[in-house]
Amino acid sequence: MKRSNRKTRSDKFPLTLHPTGQYCKKIRGHIYYFGSDRKQALESYFDQAIFLHGYNSTMQKSVNENMTLKEICDMYLKYQNTKLQANNLTARHHNDQIRSLKKLMDFLGENCRIKSISTLSLQNYKRSLQKHYGSVCRLNLHLSIMKAMFHWARKNDILKNIPNIDAISRV
Numbered sequence: 247m248k249r250s251n252r253k254t255r256s257d258k259f260p261l262t263l264h265p266t267g268q269y270c271k272k273i274r275g276h277i278y279y280f281g282s283d284r285k286q287a288l289e290s291y292f293d294q295a296i297f298l299h300g301y302n303s304t305m306q307k308s309v310n311e312n313m314t315l316k317e318i319c320d321m322y323l324k325y326q327n328t329k330l331q332a333n334n335l336t337a338r339h340h341n342d343q344i345r346s347l348k349k350l351m352d353f354l355g356e357n358c359r360i361k362s363i364s365t366l367s368l369q370n371y372k373r374s375l376q377k378h379y380g381s382v383c384r385l386n387l388h389l390s391i392m393k394a395m396f397h398w399a400r401k402n403d404i405l406k407n408i409p410n411i412d413a414i415s416r417v
Contacts, residue, residue: 316356
């Protein structure tokens with residue numbers, strides 16, 4: 247009798263063992279790592295699967311229309327936290343993101359609607375950062391984090407229209 251190498255449905259495990267010894271999964275072109283223990287990695291994957299694979303279309307429609315700055319910041323930080331847990335992001339950079347987005351929310355207001363954010367208000371935010379920071383590196387970090395959040399939201403179909411962040415240049 248010839249034995250088949252083909253896996254049956256019950257044998258399929260959603261994660262792959264990476265040469266580094268961690269279980270991983272490629273989702274939307276990015277590899278996410280979930281740890282080296284098979285059982286914990288599977289649990290971690292299931293905890294994050296809905297978020298990593300994207301939101302359902304009904305949630306997207308309700309979220310897109312009148313989203314506040316706090317909602318988009320929370321979603322972005324939750325996404326970044328999954329990257330932190332998968333060791334794709336340093337804890338220091340994650341803390342910088344939290345502080346930077348808090349500064350943005352303090353300046354524009356947590357309940358500010360995304361559609362009401364103008365280029366002028368973002369330029370005023372940049373000016374306030376310039377007054378506060380003597381270091382060009384810190385200023386550029388804050389601007390980069392803000393831009394990354396808006397680009398992430400548009401790329402993942404959370405927001406259809408984002409503020410004109412390209413008009414805000416780094417120093």
